[in-house]
Amino acid sequence: MRQRSALFTILAVVAALLAAAGAVQARSPVFDVDKEFYPYYPSLIKWNKSTVPFNAPEVCGSCHEQQFNEWNGSVHSLAFRDPIYQGELNKAVKAVGHSISRQCEGCHSPVGVVTGEIKGPGFQGLSSMAMAGVSCDVCHSISGVTHWQTPSHEPENGSFILTPGVETANGQVLVKRGPFKPSPECGGGFHQCEESDLHLRADLCASCHQVYHYDAHFPIEATYLEWKHGPYAQKSILCQDCHMVDLDTFKRSADQFVIPDRKEYRHYFNGANFLLTYLAAGAAKKAGDEELARNLMRQYEMAIQRLKMAADLEVTPVYRSGRLAELKVRVKNIRAGHNLPTSLTNVRQMWLEITARDEQGTVLMTSGTLNPDGSLPAEARAFTSDGMGSDFHFAIDPWVVTAFSKHETIPPKGWKDVHYGIQVPEGVGRITVEAKLRFRQADQKVAEALLGAVPKDIDLEQIYGIKSVPPLPVVDMVVKQETVKTAP
Template identity: 65%
Template sequence: MAKKLKIVSLVTSALVTICAVAVAATTSATSPFKVDRELFKLYPSLIVYEKTKAGFTEPETCAGCHEDKYKEWNGSLHSMAFVDPVYQGELNKAVKAVGHDISRQCEGCHSAAGVVTGEVKGPGLSGLSAVAKAGVSCDICHSISSLNHDKTPTKEPENGSFVIKPGEDAREGAVLIKRGPIKPQDGCGEGFHECRQTEFHVKADLCASCHQVYHYEKHFPIEATYNEWKHSPYAQKDIHCQDCHMVATETFVKAADTMQKPERKDYRHYFNGANYLLYYLGSQSALKAGDKQQSERLTAQYDMAVKRLQKAAELEIEPVYRKGALAEVRVRVKNMRAGHNLPTSLTNIRQMWLEVIARDDKGEVVLSTGAVGADGSLAEDARLFNSDGMGTDMHFSVDPWIITAFSRHETIPPKGYRDVYYGITAPKGSSRITIEARLRYRQADQKIAEALLKAVPKDIDLARDYGLAKVPVLPVVDMVSLKREVPATK
C-alpha cells in the first residue's frame, strides 16, 4: 500500500511539474495585447494609411484661403512637433538604442506624412520636404478620416491610432478631401478640395490618438493624458481638449471654472500647452533666421503658455499643532483648471515641485526646501509631483523605450489635490512663523535637458540654428505662490 502511495505521489509531482512548465511557457509566449499586423502595417506606430493618388498639402498652400488659421498654427507646438530639437535629441538616442523600426512609433505622431510616405527614415531634417518637417500640420488633422481606438492592442487610444486619407481616386484624377466639424456649404474648398463633416474633430478622441503614448511592446501608458481627462469631471461635463487648448487664456479659465463650452467664435488654432521651452527655442531660431514676425508670434505663444500654467493651480497653507506648539505645516496643492493631471504627458520627465521657506519673527530661516541651484540642479529634498519610471528589471529609467511601469506616480488629478506636510519647530521665544510656498514648473531636470540637446543629430547645430553656445539653465515658471503668517503656539 505504501509503495502504491509513493508511486501515485511521484506521478502527481511529475504532472504538477509538467503543468507548471507548460503554464510558464504559455505565459511567457503570450500577451493580452494582440497586435493586428495586417491592419497596423507601420507598427509600433498605429497609423493606418489609406493610400491613393492624392498627396499631402503644405500648410503654406492652406494659408492661401485660411490665412488667419495658418498664422495661429504657425508657431504652435503642432507646427514644431518634428523640428523640435529636444524631440530630435530623444529620437536620435532612441534610434541608437533600439533601432528605427521601434522609434517609428514616435515619428508617426511627430510627422505622420513623413512616416506614411516613407520619407522620414530616422532623426534629422536634411533632405526632407516641407510637408514632412511641418509636423502636425493642417493637412494631417484634416485628412484623418476615422479613428481606430477600439482596434489597438489595448483597445484604447495609443500611438497614433487613426486612419489618414488625404483624398480619393476619381476618373479625372485624385480628389483632395478635407474633414472638419462644420457642415460644408456650397463651394466649400473652392475647387481645390472637397469638404466632409466629422463628429470627432471637436472631441478629445481625436487628440487621444497621439496624446496617449504606450510602450511599444508592453503597452504600458507612459503618457496617459486622454485617460486622465476621460476619468475626470471635465469629461463628465463635456469639456474637451479643444475647449481649453484652442481658445485664448481668458476663455480657457472660464471654461474650467464654469464647465461651459466656449462659443464657436472663440476657437483658434493655437494648440497652446505648457511646453514653453519649445516656444523659447523656436523664437530664438526665428531671430537667427531674421524672421522677426515669427519670433514675435512664438513669444506670444510663450507668454500664453506661462499664463496658462499660472492659472492652473492654487495653494493652501495650514499649521498643525501638537501639545500647543507648531509641529508641522500642511501645504495643499490643488489642480483647479487643468482637464488632465498636473503635470501630464511625460510625467517622469516633467518637474513640478514645491519650494517652501519659513522664517521666525526675527527673519531667521527655520525651514528651507525645494531650492534650485545656480547650475539648474534641484535640491534632493524637493517635494516633486511627477513619476519615476522603471523597466522590466524593476530598475529606474527615464528612457521611454525602456519604461514599462511607474515605481512612483504622484501627479494631481483634475479638480483634485495633494497634501504635503513639513515638520517645523519654532525657535524658543518666537511668537510667529511666516511661511512662503511656491509651486514651480519646468520641462525637465537640467541634466536630462542637457543630455537631450547634446544628442541632436549632426544636421542640427544649436549655435547656428538657435544661437546657443551651450545649453542654458532651463527657465522655471512660478505657477502660484502663497504667504501666510501663523502663531508659533496655540
C-alpha cells in the same frame, strides 16, 4: 496496493501540473500585435494609400489665413523640429535601433512616416511637408481611429487613419474633414468638405496624447486617460475646449464647465511647453522672420499664463501641545483637465519651494531651493513620476521605462497635501511662510544631455544661437505668503 494508489496519485498530480504548464505556454500574449494591420509599427498609423497628395500648410493658409497664423508657431507646427525631441530621438535610435524612430515620428511627422520620407533623426533632405510636423492636412485628413484594435486596446502611438482624399474615375478628389456641417461653398473647388463627428471628440487627440512603450505597451504618457477618468470628461469638456481657445475662454471652460461657442475656437494648441516656443522664437529672430517670432512669443506668453492659472496653494498651520509643529501645504489642480503635470511626468518637474522666517527675517526652515548646479534637491517635494525598466531599477529614457516606481501627479480638481515639520525657537510669536509651486520642462542635466545629442545636421548655434545650454527657465505657477501664529 496502497503504494500503487499513491503512485497513481503522484502521477495524476504531475500530469495536471504539466497540463497547466502547457496551458500557460499556449496562452495568448497580453499585447498581441498585428503587423499586417499596422504596417508602420511601432507607429500605429494607418494610411488609406492613394495618389492623392498631402498639402503643405502654406497651401491651406492661402484660403485659411487666420487658422494658418494661429497654427504657425504652435507646438503642433514645431513637433518635428523640436531640438529636444530630435536629441531624444537620436539617442533612442542609437540605443535600440532604427525601428523605434517610427513610433515617435508617427506623431511628430505623420506624413513623413507614411510617405517614407523620414528614415531617422535629423532634417537633411526632407520636404517642407515632412518638416511641418502636425500640420493642417494631418488633422483634417483623419477619417477614423483604431483605438480598440491596438495592442493595448486603448489609444496609443498614433492610432488614427489618414485619408487625404480618394481616387475617382474623374481623377483625384481631396477630402478635408471638420467638426461642423460645411457650407455649399466650402473648399472653393479645391477640396471637398465632410462633417466629422470624430473632430468633436477627444478621441481625435487621444491617438498621439497616449504614448506607450514601443514594445512593452506601457503608458509612458497617459494624458487622454487622465482626462477620461476625471471630472472634465464627466462634464463633456474636451481637450479642444481648453487647448483650442484663448485664456479667458479656457478659464471659463475649466471653472464653469461651459462648452465654448464655435466662434471661440482657435488653432493655438497651446499647453505647457513654453521652452519649445521660446527656443523657436530665438531661431525665427535669427532667421529674420519677425512675424513668426512674434507668433512664437505669443504662444510662449500664453503657455506661461496657462501654467499660472492651472494650480493653487493653501498653507495651514498644524499645532501640537499648544505650539506650531507642522506646516501643511495643499497643492490643488484647479484647471488642468488632466493630471498636473502630464505628458512625460518622469522628465517634467513640478515641485514645492517653501521658506519660513521669524519676525526678524531669520530663516527657520527651507526646502526645494535648486542646487547651485541647477539640479533639484533630493528632499524636495516633487509631483512627478519615477520610471523603472524591466529590471525594476530607475530609468528615465522612454525606450527603457516599462513601469513607474512612484507616481505623484495631481488629478483634475484634486489635491495633494505636503507636511513640513518645523521647530520654532522660544519667544517667536509668528512666522512668515512663502510657498511656491514651480515648474520646468526637465532637469537641467537631462536637458543638457538631450540638446547635446541632436543629430549633426542640426547646428544649435547656427539655428538657435545657442553655444551652450543656459539654465532652464523656471515658472512660478503659484506664490503664496502667509503669516502664521506659533501658538493657536
